[in-house]
Amino acid sequence: MSALDTDAVPHASSAASGGDPFIEQPVAYDAILLAGFGGPEGQDDVIPFLRNVTRGRGIPDERLEEVAHHYRHFGGVSPINGQNRALKTALEAELAARSIDLPVYWGNRNWAPYLEDAVAEAVAHGDTTLLAFATSAYSSFSSCRQYREDFARVLDGTEYDGVVTIDKIRPFYDHPGFVQSFVAGVHDAVAEMLAEGVPADAVQVLFSTHSIPATDAVRSGPRDVDWGEGGAYAAQHQAVSAWVMDRVAQLLPEASAVPWQLVYQSRSGPATQAWLEPDVCDVIGELAARGRQAVIVVPVGFMSDHMEVLWDLDTEAKEAAEGAGLRFARTPTPGVSPSFVAGIVDLIQERLEGRPAADRAHITDVGGAFDVCRPGCCENVRAGFKRAAAGIAP
Template sequence: MRPYDAFLLMSFGGPEKNDDVIPFLENVTRGRGIPRERLAEVGEHYFLFDGVSPINQQCRDLVAAIRADFDAHGVDLPVYWGNRNWDPYLADTVRQMVKDGVRRVVALATSAYSSYSSHRQYLEDIDRARAEVGPDAPEIDLIRPYFDHPGFVDALVDHTRAALDRLPADLRGEARLLYSAHSIPMAMARASGDPRADHGPGGAYAAQLAEVARLVTERLGGGHDYEVVYQSRSGPPSQPWLEPDINDRLEELAADGVRAVAVVPHGFVSDHMEVKYDLDVEAAQTARKLGIHLVRAHAPGTHPAFVAMVRHLVAERAESPVPRTGLSRLTPAGHTCGPDCCRIR
C-alpha cells in the first residue's frame, strides 16, 4: 500500500448525548444564519433517541472492521478516524498523525456519491484541517466516489433481499423498491460532477443514484418496479430541491393501489439519523396511515463486501494511475476532481 503510511476514515459526526445536540447542530449550520428555534426543532429528532446519533458508533464499528480486514490481508496501515462536525474532529486526528510520524495518508469519506456536500466539502475539510495543524501536517489523498463499486452495490443487494424477505409472502413479489437518498438543492445537484459532462438536470449525483438503483435491482433478478425518491429536505419551500419526497410518493403509490414497498437507503453508507428518523419514523408513519406494508433495508454498514471494498480502493489509489473498479459508465475517470467539479456557482 505504499506510498501511504496510514488510512483515514472521514465522516460527518454526530451527538452522543442530549447536551451535545444543539452545539452539534450549530457546527453543522455555522454561517447559514439559521435561528436557534429551528435548531431546537431539528434537535427533537435526536432527543427521541436520547440525543444519540447512531453515526459515531457505526464509524467505530467500521473502523474496527477495516482494521480486522487489513490485518487479515497483510495491509500494514494504521487506521484513523476524523469527523467534520463532532468529536473526534478531523484537525485533532491530523494532529495525532503528526505526533505518530505519519507523512502520507489515504482517506475514505462515508459518502459514496458526487456532490458538493458528499465529496468536495470533504476535500475542503482536509485543506482546512491541514492548514490548522500547520506545515508538519501529512498529505491526505481522498479516495474518489465509489457508488458503483461492487462492494457497495453487493452489500445493498444482500440487505435489500433480506428486507424483502420480511414482507408477507403474498406481497413480496409485487413490492415496489423505493431507493432513497438525501435530497439536495437543485443548484447543488446541477453542479455535481464534472461541469463538462451532461448528466441531466440532477447532475452527476442524481445520475449516479439512478445507476445504483438499476444495478441493485438487476442483481435482485429485475422482478420489481423501482424508482429513486428523496428524503431529509431542509430548505425553504421557495428553493427547489431534488424530488419526489418519499412521503409524497407514498401517497401517490397508495392511490395507485400499491400495497407493499421496500425502502433502500442507497444514498447512505450507514443507518445514521436521517435513516433512523426520516425513514424509520416519518416514512413508516406515512405508510401505516396509508395501509402500505413498508420494510427498510439496511445501508452497507459493516457488510463484508463493503469492508473489503475499502481495502480494494486503497490498493487502487496506491497502485493504479486511474480508477479500475466500477460497474457502470459513470465510474470516475480519475482519482481526483477537477478544479470546478461539484463547485456551486
C-alpha cells in the first residue's frame, strides 16, 4: 500500500491515512487517548459490566454469575480502573518532565469512563488529532483489533466523524520498557528460591498469558507471515519469554539451569471450542512428577495486576501450587514502574517525531508491531471483520 493511496485507513491522521506500515514523518498530535478495558467499581456494577464484555454473544446472567464471583470476592471492585488512574497520572508527569505538552484522556471499552466520554472530553478542549495507547501489548483480536474496532465505532456516523482522528501506538510487547519489569521480577524470584536451597533445575518458571480461541490465535498478526502454531500471539509471547530468561541468566548465571515454558490462563469459551493450551494450573499439577520443588509464575501477558492476575494467578494458581506441595512465587507486572512509564512516552515520541522503524527500540526480531495494522490483521472468526481505525481494511 503506497502513501499515495489516500483514505486507506479509517479515521486516521493525514500521515497514517495512506496505510504505510510505519509512519516515519512527524505528526502534531493534540492529545493521548489512554484506552482501557474497564472494570466494575461496586457489587451493583458486576453483572452490567459482564454484559458489556460479552455483548452480542447471548450469554445469560446465570452464566455470567459464574464469573462474577471473582469480582464479588474483592467487593465487586476490579482493580483495573484504579490502575489506569494511576497510569494516567504517571504518564502526565513523565510527559511534563520531557516538556511534551499533550493532555491524556482516559476511556474504557466496557465500563465508565467510556471511550465515548474520553473523545467528547477531548473535543470539548479542542483536541481532535489523537494518538491512542491501548493497555494491551500483543497482537490478537482481543488485545489489538477489538480496540481499533471500538475507536471506529465511537466515530462512525457521529458528530465526530471526519473531525476526530485516532491513530494507535504499535503493539509494544517487546519494547524494553515493558519487558524490563519481567526481567527484574524473574531475577529476584529465582535468586530467592536458590537462596532458600532449592536447586536450579527444581525451580520451574511459567510465563502465563491470557488464552484465546485457537482460531483467533492463528489469525493474529499480519496474514502474510507464517507465524507457526498459535500465530503472532504465541510467537510474540514465546520470544519475549525466551529473551527474559536469557537476560536473567546473564545477570544470574545459575538461572541458566532453570526450566521454563509458556502457559495460558483465564479461558472462558465452551469446552467444545479449542483454546490455546496448556493451562497454568494443569501444568502446576504436573510439576512435582517432573521433580520440581518450586514454581515461579510470570504474568508476561499482562500490563497490571487486574482481575485475571489477582484471581487466576494469586488465588487459583497459588492454590494449585500448594496442593502440589510446591513453593510459589508470582512476579510483578509493569504497572506504573518508572521504566514502563518512560517506555510508553518513548513510544509516543516515536510518533511525534516520525522515528524511522530501524531506529525504534525492541528486544526481539519477531515483528508484527506496525503503526498501521495490515489488511486482515487479527480477524475475529466468529464475528467477521468490522470497520477498524488505525489499520487497512478489512
